[in-house]
Amino acid sequence: MSDSFLPLPLDYGHLQQMATSDLVRPDHLLGAHVATQGGVEGVRFAVWAPGAQHVSVVGDFNDWNGFENAMTRLDFGVWGTFVPGARMGQRYKYRVTSAAGQTEDKMDPYGSAFELRPATASVVWEDRFEWTDTRWMSSRTAGFDQPVSVYEVHVGSWMRRDDGWFLNYRELAHKLGEYVTYMGFTHVELLGVMEHPFDGSWGYQVTGYYAPTSRLGTPEDFKYLVNHLHGLGIGVILDWVPGHFPTDPSGLARFDGGPLYEYADPRRGFHQDWNTFIFDYGRNEVVMFLIGSALKWLQDFHVDGLRVDAVASMLYLDFSRTEWVPNVHGGRENLEAVAFLKRLNEVTHHMCPGCMIIAEESTSFPGVTVPSPYGLGFDYKWAMGWMNDTLAYFEQDPLWRKHHHHKLTFYNVYRTSENYVLAISHDEVVHLKKSLVMKMPGDWYTQRAQYRTFLALMWTMPGKKLLFMGQEFAQSTEWDHDASLPWYLTDVPDHRGVMNLVRRLNQLYRERPDWYRGDKRDDSLYWVSADDADQSVYAYVRRDSESGQWSLAVANLTPTYREQYRVGVPQAGEYRLLLSTDDGEYGGFGTQQPSLMASQEGWHGQPYSLSLNLPPSSVLILEFAGDVQTLTYRQPEESPQA
Incomplete structure (x- = not known):
């Protein structure tokens, strides 16, 4: 040979x-x-x-x-x-x-x-690109104790040319890089990059696992995009789909005339929901094909991370099906897929130090972010439970939110069990689900006020952040993959205000270790008040044990003005307001606080207290104006439970 x-x-x-x-x-x-x-x-x-x-x-x-x-x-x-x-x-x-x-x-x-x-x-293609991101590649990390704020972008519809055609990757590099830098996100997550035949699949029915889509240019053009973003200090994550592939006869399907990349038994090898084939994870050649694809993007294209799509559909043999074949032990877990995911994470982390591998996993499968071989070995997992509970709460009429008060505290029960990303993705703003701002009840002003509180709670809760494009300026229509975002809205004051808020939240998030460090530590979140259901008010402290820095968030989640609402604090002295979602810059009324001096009156189990004016549907974020190193915070006797 x-x-x-x-x-x-x-x-x-x-x-x-x-x-x-x-x-x-x-x-x-x-x-x-x-x-x-x-x-x-x-x-x-x-x-x-x-x-x-x-x-x-x-x-x-x-x-x-x-x-x-x-x-x-x-x-x-x-x-x-x-x-x-x-x-x-x-x-x-x-x-x-x-x-x-x-x-x-x-x-x-x-x-x-x-x-x-x-x-x-x-x-036929030959690599001829010269990288200039050596410093970035040698210093990148998975970001566990660093701010990770991700802007999710569908490359085909973030912005288009005037004639409706796609931007080239090089055009996208400059326009997207400038915008992400202005908004303060640390990473972009790109979907729709890997070659796929059908635009309507959003890039989730892949036929070219080793190639960027030609819709936006050549492989060198895509490398230019990554290289340019790295030069601006922006990390790049790609959506990667190892769970299924399309039935198109020109692609992987029945490649040599019979089942090859897919399981032979349709009870294991066919997704009825998506009309796609499922990879045969028990076949070594298929495992190598998929791991090689992951390494291609991480090594050759200098991508910083992969978000692995639909992990739950890989883990469970009975996922969305009435007929299924149990594993050798009679269980519902796909043991071959479990072994593949462990090996994927072992190999990628060994060969690509500092990369992050993120699971979109929607169940309570244990140990998703526990290192292999004891767990699956992912760096992060999307917090689908937090997303569902939080959206379900905000979609309630404020009159009835007191009956669902626990939905916003339940995350505290399990938040340290995995490394979580608080993700509001494209899936939440399509298929008649409405855009995020339009999920909020009430008139247009009330919707925007509640949406601002949603964003402030998201940014101040433990966990990394991800927001889908258009939601940062309160896009009022659902996402349309066939058109550009409605960028004209960013010149409308109502939408510009929300955009200003997201920019400010990102700024604070990147500056404050109490917001990003120690997400998984118990002491990074203290609930001051978690049980005021009748008024739908929450108060909690974010704290970084290393620097001692801390901040207090107080949320009023009804459209009712609450004057002189008392909140317990651990230290006497003056407090300063870091952010109010009711600020006029963000589209609010600009409600003023009469005083931010703590009184000697104890409250919420703390020795001192503040008397605050809580604007309707708002979040106030405060910090102590004195020496934070002397802080001793009293944990409430009972933590919020389900």
Whole structure:
């Protein structure tokens, strides 16, 4: 066998050793690679299709003639050939004849680039980009004790050109970079980046796991985007979909004429909800394909993290199905998927120090962010329970919120069980769910006031932050993936006020260790008042045990003005107002406080108290104006429970 077609080790037991070598990158062996063989320039092609009886490569270099460049069957079901004269930029496909004699033209699973949809050919591509982000890459971390405020962006609809077409990645780099810097987010999370055939899937039905979509440019253009954002100090996270793939005949589906990347049994291998196939996590070659994809983005594209989509659908064999096959122990967990996720996190963290791998996991599966082998090994998990409870509370008429008071304190019961991201994502503002501001009851002013309280509570609760694009300026319509955001709203005072608030929240979040450090520590959140259900008022302290810095948040979640509301504080002296969501700059009335001097009257189990005017539907955030190092805070006797 030629060294050009060195077979990929497929024994799962080799994965631990492979984590320290390039062999964990199957795309270095498979796919299309510009090469020189015998002094002749051309392209080396290799594809895994063990069930095929014949494979040839067709493309621009042979006028799509399936008889000209037949591939040779090598070990482990890999087919390979060298095509003299083929070059970068040419389109190609694999013409695969199954054991049953049926022939289908297939995209390259390891393709580095693709032609613009609806065409589906792969494109020969060679990396020629020069990075300038060495300092960023050598110093990046997963950010456990750092501020992580993520702006989630669908690259195809954040902003478009005047003619309605997509921005190029390079255009997006400058416009998005300038905006994110102004707004103060620390990271962007991009969805819709990996190549996909159907715009309406938002990029969640992937066919090109190793390639950025050609809608916005070339792989080098995408690298420019990442490089530019890194230069501005902005991290880049991508949505990654290892849970399922589309049934398009040109893609991975039945690649060699039968089940290959997918489970053979449709009770395990087909998602009825999404009309997609499920990866066969028990097959070593499939595990290597997926891990190689993750490493491609983290290593070659310098991406800082991956948000793994729909983890619950991977973990449970009975996920959204009436017929399912139990595991070997009779349980509902997909043990092969569990093993894959553990291995994914082991390998990515070993080979890409400082990267963050985030799970969208919607159940109470234990140990999602516990290091492997004892847990799944993710860095973070989306706090889906917090999101559902908080939105359910705010959607209530304020008159009835006293009956749902516990929904905003229940997060305290489990918040230290995992590393959480408080995420308000695209899923919450589509399919007739309304935009966030329009979920709030009442007239337009009341909706905006309540929305501002929602945002302030989100930013001051323990956990990293994620907000979907458009919600930072109170977009009133649902997200439309086929159009640009309604940017004209940012010039309207009502919307600009919310935008100003998000910017200020990000500023405080990045400046104050009591807001971002020690999210998982019990002592990072003290409830001053968690049981005033009749008035729907909450008060709590965020505290950083290292610096001693702390702040007090007081939330009035009804449209009722509460004059001289007393709140217990641990220290006598003057307090300063850091933020009021009722400030006129944010669209409120600008209610004034008569005094911020603590009195000797004890309250809420504390030796001193403040008398505050609580504007309707508002959050006040205060800090002690004296020496915070002397603070001794008395924890209430009872913490809020469900």
